[in-house]
Each structure stands twice: as structure tokens, then as C-alpha cells.
Amino acid sequence: MKLTTDVCIVGAGPGGALLAYLLAKQNISVILLERFKEIAKEFRGEHLNEEGEEILKKYGLFEKIEELGLLRMERLEYWENGELFKTVLPAPNIGHLGIHVPQSYLLAVLINEAKKYSQFSLMTGTTVTDLIKDEEDCIKGVKANKEGKEIFIESNLVIGADGRHSIVRKRAGIDVTVRKHGYDLLWAKIPAPQNWEPAIKMALIDGMQLSLFTQAKGYIQIGWNIPEGSFPALRKQHFTPFIDKLAKAFPQLETTVRNHIKSWSDFVLLDVQSNSTDCWGKDGLALIGDAVHTMTPTGAFGLNSAMKDADTLATILTKQTISTVDLMNCATERKKAVEKLQAIQIEKEQTFATQFVIYS
Structure with missing residues (x-):
């Protein structure tokens, strides 16, 4: 089977699903690939911070998710030997210290909204096996397997949103630096x-x-x-x-x-680790989320950073400029922000025990 699209996104997690919706909304044809048959898979990191909340509200999505169910964290507590000794409350203008959103709800809203556009197509149970390249090594699409059948998807841009073990990143020959914590x-x-x-x-x-x-x-x-x-x-x-x-x-x-x-x-x-790479993409390819900057669970930045990647990328892509847009500017902006967040994670991890010095 051979298919053609403007953009092929590999990985229907929050970053990939949000980007697919935003591009389809701009009349850009998108095929979203997911290796699992069901989208409603369980994730560990399911907390929105104010950045993630802002992105969803920006596109009128937050209210739809809230209708399904979410939970605002009203305080942070520190306990020692069964007793509460310190409480941190949210800033009044934010009103929470994070919002728990079951990702089945988040993904359901993103996919359902994307399905309203004829430019969007979702293929589940589809595993990417390789990248399609031209004679100049530019990426022109992906090879995939669906129920034993090989599929060729030609696209002007491939987005790797397929997690920290990204097959797209590996097939593109992009190395990552792994940090153990x-x-x-x-x-x-x-x-x-x-x-x-x-x-x-x-x-x-x-x-x-x-x-x-x-x-x-x-x-x-x-x-x-x-x-x-x-x-x-x-x-x-x-x-x-x-x-x-x-x-x-x-x-x-x-x-x-x-x-x-x-x-x-x-x-x-x-297995806790953080990954980073200097290369966020190549000709015809961009990486987002854990595929390019895996984070540790500390601070619950991963989900929100993936959605910020999608939001940033969607603002610079148009149907007319997909093949010529300067993805490096987008990557540079996000790379600096992610480096700051990963540094914050390390600091939080190294100083966590100081919250309990009263008992040391």
C-alpha cells in the first residue's frame, strides 16, 4: 500500500496527537501513526502544569477535557514519621499545583477534535520500520507494517513523536546523550x-x-x-x-x-534517565517530545514539554512552506527551554532531602 500526505506523525501520544490536530486545522494533510491498536493506553506522567493548561486553553481544548474529568492539586505536603510538617499552597493566580488529567481523556479529546477535519487520518496498530530517503539522504516518508502488510507513506515532513526509544530517531541516525540520575x-x-x-x-x-x-x-x-x-x-x-x-x-x-x-x-x-540531543531533525524530519528530550518524572515536565513542542512547531508550519520552513529556529528556541527544565529537574532531585532538614 502506498499513501501520500503533507505530514506523517509517528506516535499518537499527547505531543503527536496535539500536533496532528493543529496541522489538520490549518488544512495540512496529516497521517498519525500509532503502533498500539488502542489509543487509550495508560501513562505514568499525567499531570498538567500551567504551561500545558495554557496551551490547551489557547485552542479551546481544556474545557472539553474538563467535562470528561480532571483533578486540581490544591496543595503540596511534606510528611515525616506519619506527621505533616509543611504545606505549600498554590499562587492565587494559578489556583493549583498541577492538574491530573487521565491521558485517555486527553488523547480522546485531541483525536476526536482532529477527526472533525478531512485532512486528518489515524492509523493504529501500525509500526514504523524504516524511513524513506532520496538519493541525497533527505527523508521523504516512512515504511510501516500494519497487520503484516507493508505500507509506504510519502510525506513532505516526518515528525518523530514516538517516545524515548524512538525508532524514527534511530533510523535517522541521530544520537542521544543519556544521563542517569x-x-x-x-x-x-x-x-x-x-x-x-x-x-x-x-x-x-x-x-x-x-x-x-x-x-x-x-x-x-x-x-x-x-x-x-x-x-x-x-x-x-x-x-x-x-x-x-x-x-x-x-x-x-x-x-x-x-x-x-x-x-x-x-x-x-x-528506568529513570534523561536524554538530549543537539540534533532535533534533518531535512524532511523533526523530532518532538521524549523522542528528542526525555525527562525524568521530577516536576512532571515531560507531558507539558511535548505539547509545547507541538504548539511551537504548529505555529511555523503552513501548507505552503512545509518543505522549506526553517525547523532549526524552532528547535533552537525549544532546546534552550528544555535545557533549563532539565537543569531544574536535577536541582530538585539533588535538594529534595533539604526539605526535611528539620528532622535530620
């Missing part, structure tokens, strides 16, 4: 107890960060930092003493924790 992360999700008020709660356990994020639909997401590479040895140890520390840090969660976290298999391990 000295920790990995265990995720778990439990039902929130009755009368649980929306908040971000932090504790320090064995010198490592433990975070609780209230979620929409009545859940709490647990993010527990552990030393880098320690999980194989950790899971050989008895499970109960580990979970006892969580119950001691937040006694009001003891019942729901013990009812819903009963073994190491109830955690999901995230």
Missing part, C-alpha cells in the same frame, strides 16, 4: 480512602523520595525512588518490611496499601 522509580496505584483530599504528598524514606499524587477517578499514584539498578536485589528480599515503611510514612493509607499492594508485582519499574 542515580535512581529508578517504582510506580503503584491504589484506591484513595474516603474523604481523601486532593494533594501531592512527599516523604523521605532511607534518603530517597516517596511521592503520592491524587488522581481523578478516586486513585492515588505512588512514586517511590529507589537506588539505580537496585530492584533485582530488592525483590529478592521479603516484601513486608518494604511496604511497612510506606504505611509508617502515611498511616492513613495503611489499610488500602495492604489491601492493594501485596507483592513486588504490584509495582511497575521505571
